[in-house]
Amino acid sequence: MNQVAEQDPLLETDFIKEMVKQMRAIDSYGTYDGWPADRILAPYVVTKEQRRAIPVIGDPDEIMLSRIKAFYNAISSLIEKECGLMAVPSVNITHEGFGRALITVGKLVVMDRTLRDVHRYGYESLSKMKDEGDKLLSVALEIIGKYPEVAGL
Amino acid sequence: MNQVAEQDPLLETDFIKEMVKQMRAIDSYGTYDGWPADRILAPYVVTKEQRRAIPVIGDPDEIMLSRIKAFYNAISSLIEKECGLMAVPSVNITHEGFGRALITVGKLVVMDRTLRDVHRYGYESLSKMKDEGDKLLSVALEIIGKYPEVAGL
Numbered sequence: 001m002n003q004v005a006e007q008d009p010l011l012e013t014d015f016i017k018e019m020v021k022q023m024r025a026i027d028s029y030g031t032y033d034g035w036p037a038d039r040i041l042a043p044y045v046v047t048k049e050q051r052r053a054i055p056v057i058g059d060p061d062e063i064m065l066s067r068i069k070a071f072y073n074a075i076s077s078l079i080e081k082e083c084g085l086m087a088v089p090s091v092n093i094t095h096e097g098f099g100r101a102l103i104t105v106g107k108l109v110v111m112d113r114t115l116r117d118v119h120r121y122g123y124e125s126l127s128k129m130k131d132e133g134d135k136l137l138s139v140a141l142e143i144i145g146k147y148p149e150v151a152g153l
Numbered sequence: 154m155n156q157v158a159e160q161d162p163l164l165e166t167d168f169i170k171e172m173v174k175q176m177r178a179i180d181s182y183g184t185y186d187g188w189p190a191d192r193i194l195a196p197y198v199v200t201k202e203q204r205r206a207i208p209v210i211g212d213p214d215e216i217m218l219s220r221i222k223a224f225y226n227a228i229s230s231l232i233e234k235e236c237g238l239m240a241v242p243s244v245n246i247t248h249e250g251f252g253r254a255l256i257t258v259g260k261l262v263v264m265d266r267t268l269r270d271v272h273r274y275g276y277e278s279l280s281k282m283k284d285e286g287d288k289l290l291s292v293a294l295e296i297i298g299k300y301p302e303v304a305g306l
Contacts, residue, residue, distance in 0.1 A: 090245050090253060100243060102255065107296065108303065109260040143260065150261065150303050 010126060011037045015133045018077050019044075022070040043067060044129055046122025056119045060097045068093070068121055072101050072111075075133055079103065079110060079140050085151055087140075093118055103140065107153040110140035163279060164190045168286045171230050172197075175223040196220060197282055199275025213250045213271045221246070221274055225254050225264075228286055232256065232263060232293050238304055240293075246271055256293065259306040263293035 010016060020037045032040050044067065046054075069091050076087040085105050093099030097118045103111040115121075123129035144151045163169060173190045180186075185193050197220065199207075222244050229240040238258050246252030250271045256264040268274075276282035297304045 090243060090255060092243050092245050102243060102257070104255070104262050104265070107262040107265070107300075109257050109262060112257070112260075147260075147300070147303055150300055 008038070010130060013130060014078060014081075015074065015130045015137075016041070016126065018074040019070065019129075019133075022074045022077070023067075025073075026066050026070060038126065041126055041129075044071075044122055045125060046120065047124060051120045051122065054120045056097060056117050058119075059095050060093065060118045060121075064118060064121060065091075065093060068101070068115070068118060071129075071133070072103065075111065075136050075140070076103050078133070078137050079105065079144075082137070082141055083144050083151070085144070091115075105140075105144055106151040108143065108147055108151040110143050110151070111136055161191070163283060166283060167231060167234075168227065168283045168290075169194070169279065171227040172223065172282075172286075175227045175230070176220075178226075179219050179223060191279065194279055194282075197224075197275055198278060199273065200277060204273045204275065207273045209250060209270050209272045211272075212248050213246065213274075217271060217274060218244075218246060221254070221268070221271060224282075224286070225256065228264065228289050228293070229256050231286070231290050232258065232297075235290070235294055236297050236304070238297070244268075258293075258297055259304040261296065261300055261304040261306075263296050263304070264289055 016037060020040055023040050024032055069089070072089040072091055076089040079087040083105065087103050087105045087110065090102045090104070091099065092101075093115060097116070099115040099118065101111070101113045101115055102109060123132065169190060173193055176193050177185055222242070225242040225244055229242040232240040236258065240256050240258045240263065243255045243257070244252065245254075246268060250269075252268040252271065254264070254266045254268055255262060276285065
């Protein structure tokens with residue numbers, strides 16, 4: 001009912017646009033058609049209280065895993081746009097909810113993170129999520145700038 | 154009944170010894186206790202005829218996946234022994250039996266392979282398997298030698 005409300009400038013950033021694109025890509029049944037960006041990305045927002053309430057036992061579900069992958073796909077895609085070289089994400093999560101997310105460009109590892117308690121994966125707000133994405137992106141671009149030869153292999 | 158038979162020199166190589174160690178590491182129930190190396194590694198030998206007979210439908214089973222991981226763990230361990238830096242394997246296989254195996258040393262990707270039809274994973278002989286391992290090892294060490302700074306990050 002608030003459709004004429006002013007658009008949040010956050011939703012117009014490259015990062016959020018790319019995230020929405022990645023989420024739509026995995027939305028095989030078109031559930032998100034016509035949904036606004038903040039509704040599509042809502043599952044990424046998990047407050048501290050919500051986080052505490054999520055049990056970390058059992059296998060993390062497939063939807064959660066695809067959400068985590070969408071995040072690293074978005075980062076890879078943004079790296080690619082910036083440096084013009086292919087960035088390949090690789091997310092490995094064990095049944096217990098631990099894992100590793102890697103992004104490689106050529107022979108260079110431009111991002112390498114250990115994942116813990118993925119059951120509770122999420123960010124306090126979309127803005128915090130974007131900060132995280134921007135940080136990973138800038139670190140990745142910095143290392144590519146430092147070792148362009150390895151990234152070009 | 155042939156226990157006095159001459160030991161095959163292949164079974165004395167670092168690669169095969171490391172493979173046996175990796176296989177014993179995943180043998181939680183001690184099934185392999187007392188088994189000779191060639192018996193422990195027998196599942197890795199798949200002839201062309203056997204390979205053709207294996208269907209590539211359905212999910213590759215967990216035992217197969219752990220076998221593939223043991224192979225790349227062995228390569229990583231050998232890389233580590235040679236260069237003194239930690240080598241971290243990362244094997245990602247989708248439900249359809251396709252995937253990617255990576256080994257990183259520092260920020261350097263020292264091995265990157267696309268895996269196909271993992272249902273049919275295996276080698277024509279242990280000697281062929283060792284050749285494959287040696288090849289991966291030498292390529293990895295070559296790239297580490299070329300970019301020691303990135304490998305040391």
